[in-house]
Amino acid sequence: MPIERTTDGGLRVTYIGTEAAFTDALSEQPEGVRIEVERTGTYTPAPRHIVSRLTER
Incomplete structure (x- = not known):
């Protein structure tokens, strides 16, 4: 899921998008609201994630 609860009561949210x-x-x-960027880079969905089944077309 793109939203997870953290042990300190916060939320961890996964966003996919452009730098802009x-x-x-x-x-x-x-x-x-406090935001902390944990990681950036190319998105590669896990093999079982539905997005991984999409093609370039």
């Missing part, structure tokens, strides 16, 4: 989309999304956060 992240820049826009991270520039305006509500008060009290």
Whole structure:
């Protein structure tokens, strides 16, 4: 799932998008929301993930 609960009561969310989309999304956060980027890079879905079955077409 793209959303997981953390042991400290927070949420870990997986986002997929362009660098420009992240820049826009991270520039305006509500008060009290803390965001930490853990990792960036090329997205490769796990073999069992439904997205892995999509083709270029």
